[in-house]
Amino acid sequence: GAGVSQTPSNKVTEKGKYVELRCDPISGHTALYWYRQSLGQGPEFLIYFQGTGAADDSGLPNDRFFAVRPEGSVSTLKIQRTERGDSAVYLCASSLTRGALKNNEQFFGPGTRLTVL
Amino acid sequence: AQSVTQLGSHVSVSEGALVLLRCNYSSSVPPYLFWYVQYPNQGLQLLLKYTSAATLVKGINGFEAEFKKSETSFHLTKPSAHMSDAAEYFCAVSGVRTGGYNKLIFGAGTRLAVHP
Numbered sequence: 001g002a003g004v005s006q007t008p009s010n011k012v013t014e015k016g017k018y019v020e021l022r023c024d025p026i027s028g029h030t031a032l033y034w035y036r037q038s039l040g041q042g043p044e045f046l047i048y049f050q051g052t053g054a055a056d057d058s059g060l061p062n063d064r065f066f067a068v069r070p071e072g073s074v075s076t077l078k079i080q081r082t083e084r085g086d087s088a089v090y091l092c093a094s095s096l097t098r099g100a101l102k103n104n105e106q107f108f109g110p111g112t113r114l115t116v117l
Numbered sequence: 118a119q120s121v122t123q124l125g126s127h128v129s130v131s132e133g134a135l136v137l138l139r140c141n142y143s144s145s146v147p148p149y150l151f152w153y154v155q156y157p158n159q160g161l162q163l164l165l166k167y168t169s170a171a172t173l174v175k176g177i178n179g180f181e182a183e184f185k186k187s188e189t190s191f192h193l194t195k196p197s198a199h200m201s202d203a204a205e206y207f208c209a210v211s212g213v214r215t216g217g218y219n220k221l222i223f224g225a226g227t228r229l230a231v232h233p
Contacts, residue, residue, distance in 0.1 A: 042224050042226050108162070
């Protein structure tokens, strides 16, 4: 079946612009996570959705970052007034959250590579 | 709080040699531990996970890892490296867990190179 998809795969923008990154989770997965992976680093947690609500947004670096999941499926990560330091690969993951927690594997998408010039 | 330290950002082995990638964790709760692999331009793929059952965990592609609580370690091994194992490997520990919530905290990664 289809995995997690993310669009676009690459995004180049100029400093100060607004960008939107999209994540399509695996059908039926209620949990959705966003992570950011800077060059040479491991992924860092940004935000977690359970259904439509952001249950934990403690990883968002500042108020320029915002994410929504209005219908409990597709999610959009929005970055306002982009800065060069926002350049990274943004990863999305989804999981079932059904039954025992230990079985709730996160499935990752290929990521969106954001470059801010 | 949870954290992960991966010793060695780059590891190079010969084809057929033992692979050993080191991971040490810190966790204020009994941890769930994971190893992920990332091939170029691809998403993270789960290799194996420890969730408080057997301490020796077997994963895909011949990899295994042993949870050692006394050493707070979860090192990844494979007896014989293949060229196709060349990739970036990430160790992760789960954060606070309630319901289905399972935030992952990753190490910085180890890039494995396999040479003929």
